Amino acid sequence: MQTTVTFRHMEPSDALKSYAEEKLERVKKYIDEPIVVQVFLTVEKIRHMAEVTITAKGITIKAAEETNDMYASIDAVSDKIERQLRRFKERIKAHKPAPDARERQVQKSIVEAQSIEEGAQAPVIIKTKSFSMKPMSVEEAVMQMELLHKDFLVYTESSTEKINVVYRRKDGNYGLISPEIA
Template identity: 70%
Template sequence: MQIDVTFRHMEVSEPVRAYVAEKLERVKKYIDEPIDGQAFLSVEKKIRHKAVVTISAKGITIKASEETNDMYAAIDSVIDKIERQLKRYKEKLKKHKPASGKERQIQKTVFAADSIDLGAPEPTIIRSNSFPVKPMAVEEAVMQMDLLHKDFIVFTDSTTDEINVVYRRKDGNYGLIVPQSK
């Protein structure tokens, strides 16, 4: 875990920096991926101690802030908020377990097309992959796409048993491609 601690309007304190690092180690039990943590600690008007913590890992960013009369209490409170948010996120992931159903295998092929001016008759296959397509709900497919940082994901809809595609649009929204049967 990489942790950056920034002090504003207060002296740099190694014990406080170590305390933040120690407390942020607690979030590792919720996310096992590489985690980046940023803590901004500031004192305003000598009595308001403010802690703002941002955690980034595996496609999610969680931010929390707390303001109290004591810096250590502010750090404790903000870490508790982060932990609650991570627990909620983990429960959301558990609820979106793939439904037990048929898992399909699909083949992905990448073609190389030479220029039309060169007169190449057919595109050539560069790479071919096959991977399982798990049954899941549309919401879970969107969440998986976000977690994996992909622009699209192919999945089997758990309710209709059809292969669908969810993709990220240029405007930031999502699109869903559903096949039509004749």
Template identity: 65%
Template sequence: MQIAVTFRHMEVSEALRAYVEEKISRVKKYIEEPIDAQAVLSVEKKIRHCAEVTLVAKGITIKGSDETNDMYAAIDGMVDKIERQLKRYKEKIKRHKPVSERVRQVEKTVFAADSIDEGSPEPVVIRSQSFSVKPLSVEEAVMQMDLLNKTFLVFSDASTNEISVVYRRKDGNYGLIVPETK
């Protein structure tokens, strides 16, 4: 776990740095993947103590902050908010189970680009891989795509049992490609 602590408008304190690192390391029990944490501690108008943190882990970004008149209380409040968000996220993942166990087999094949460009009758296969696709709802597919940190995900739609594609657009939104039925 990588934790970076930044101090703004206040003296650098090793005791506060150690306290923040100890408190933020508690969230490891919710996410097993490597976690990057950026904590910012600041004092505004000499009485308002602010603690903010941004966690990036397993394809998700979670932000939390708290303001009080005591820095240690602000850190505790900020960590409590982050823990609540992570608990909610973990429960959401547990609740999203496939509707049934209908599994489809899909084959992924990678061709050599120059064999296709030259117009040869048989394209050269570099790699071929077969994998199973479980039925998911669109929301589950988006969540899986985020968790896997992918730009697109091919999945079997649980409601129609058709192969669909969900992808991340350049503007940050999501797109869905559904096959046309005739």
């Protein structure tokens, strides 16, 4: 497990770093290796925040907690991550992906808002990110979207190998956009 601890607005502390690493060791029982863990410890006045992002084979989970004590924040965020992983592991048992399913490479680009306005020649891409996308079912896509705390997720449907979009509706339900062959 590769763990990176970043301190924001506070002095780096080996004790806090080792405490966070020790607490997050518990996630190993839920996820297959390799695991990359990013921990951000931030102090703003009296607020002590701990944010954790875990990336493993085919899954990314984010969580954040805030208290008046950094150790309590680390405890709370590690418990939250463990609950999410336990729930994910229980749900995923029923949804085994097809053995011949292929991953796709996807590239995400962020376009500068000013370049979209009238009069601009071409949009200016200000950020690009590439990542692999494993085929999954609709249920897995909804779980992944919940774990990432996102409003939508673009994924490859494991049964049809087509790119679909699942999104959170304003009424709390989910919507699915899938391509139709004409």
